[in-house]
Amino acid sequence: MIDIEPLRYAWTSAGEDTLALGALQVSAGQTVFLHGPSGCGKSTLLGLLAGVILPQSGRVSLLGQDWAALRPGQRDAFRADHVGVVFQQFNLLPYLSVLDNVVLPCRFSALRRERCQAEGGPQVAAQNWLQRMAMPAELWTRRADALSVGQQQRVAAARALMGQPELILADEPTSALDAALRQDFMNLLLQATRDAGSTLVCVSHDAAQATRFDVQWALPDLQQMVAHT
Numbered sequence: 001m002i003d004i005e006p007l008r009y010a011w012t013s014a015g016e017d018t019l020a021l022g023a024l025q026v027s028a029g030q031t032v033f034l035h036g037p038s039g040c041g042k043s044t045l046l047g048l049l050a051g052v053i054l055p056q057s058g059r060v061s062l063l064g065q066d067w068a069a070l071r072p073g074q075r076d077a078f079r080a081d082h083v084g085v086v087f088q089q090f091n092l093l094p095y096l097s098v099l100d101n102v103v104l105p106c107r108f109s110a111l112r113r114e115r116c117q118a119e120g121g122p123q124v125a126a127q128n129w130l131q132r133m134a135m136p137a138e139l140w141t142r143r144a145d146a147l148s149v150g151q152q153q154r155v156a157a158a159r160a161l162m163g164q165p166e167l168i169l170a171d172e173p174t175s176a177l178d179a180a181l182r183q184d185f186m187n188l189l190l191q192a193t194r195d196a197g198s199t200l201v202c203v204s205h206d207a208a209q210a211t212r213f214d215v216q217w218a219l220p221d222l223q224q225m226v227a228h229t
């Protein structure tokens, strides 16, 4: 599913804060807990996995496809087909209803739209994912900005899962939630990801969640690496 050949990525040509990784592989359906100190490169690694940024050396492949072998437009299309993202701050369109937000990936991906046909079409598939994320039906027609923070994050997860993309990336999805909601959300996200058969890479500072994932990746502190080289 994911194949990383030893890589280096630096945001600036000066090369400070270079993220260096050895070889890593993730199989289909595995769940990965990605952690490490602030600034160590967790979001950068998610950007590399999603093909939003490309390493200066090394290679990141998803489903056997090297991101760097695609032109920018092809990367966008490949990402829309195969990657669902749950952002820290949800990134819902505030003026759209809950259902319209969840259906959105089907506007950008014919593959995900087709997969939803098996469930009766995008609207029904959206309702099914909202149910799996424990969103009460009376909220489905509400504007996204009229939801609580916890509800918005469940909608964001349902949207990421639409059309069962092979890879779900979640960047600190529980950091905006209070402690009581965190556990519930992670239970729902892990179960729904398994239902979708998707691979999950989840960034979190919540160490209590780590053992619930199949694999744990700890990134070292970049500043300390610089100090030791």
Ligand SMILES: Nc1ncnc2c1ncn2[C@@H]1O[C@H](COP(=O)(O)OP(=O)(O)OP(=O)(O)O)[C@@H](O)[C@H]1O
Pocket (backbone or CB within 6 Å): 011, 012, 017, 036, 037, 038, 039, 040, 041, 042, 043, 044, 045, 222
């Ligand atoms: N757009 C950017 N331009 C330049 N440098 C960047 C950019 N984004 C991140 N960096 C730098 O890259 C390093 C890794 O940042 P990244 O956001 O990946 O860390 P992180 O582990 O996700 O941090 P946090 O836990 O605080 O969210 C940091 O030193 C950061 O300053």
